[in-house]
Amino acid sequence: MIFTQIREQLQTLSNLLTILAPEQYGQPSRFLGGATIGGHTRHIVELLACTMNGYDNGQADYHNRERNLLLETRIESAQEFLATLMEQLEMPDKGMILKGDGCSAGTTYYRELMYNTEHIIHHLALIKVALTEMGFTQISENFGMAYSTIKYKKEQANTNHA
DSSP, X not given: OHHHHHHHHHHHHHHHHHHSOHHHHTOOOGGGTTOOHHHHHHHHHHHHHXXXXXXXXXXXXXXXXXXXXXXXXXXXXXXXXXXXXXXXXOOOOOEEEEEEXXXXXXXXXXXXXXXXXXXXXXXXXXXXXXXXXTTOOOSOTTTTOOHHHHHHHHHHHXXXXX
């Protein structure tokens, strides 16, 4: 299930990138403190890659990750990286150490994927703010919405129609 959710989120982002113009990808949003869709995309990709790249040595360190500005400025680079992540995502669960700012904690690969799922949703919601600001309307109503919220809204709609 966790693999399906992350792939859906990454595919949603990849689909958006196929219809965005480069100037939209790099347009600073005044509602997001000057952040860009490219910046949020880079951040999504880098945190998930950090988890996946740390799999072999059993460590994830989100604070000391590589920052690749090509992901932020070139849509094609981001799409290629997203495709690679989706392809290589599925690995067995295993214990890992989460490191950062002089601290460490035990975790697992699946636990970090669950974190990334919520993290991706959060950044998709921020991307939706930037898209709305620029008048971009080619996205789903559920873009950037948590699965639990989508489910709750469906249940409410069914209850109200009964």
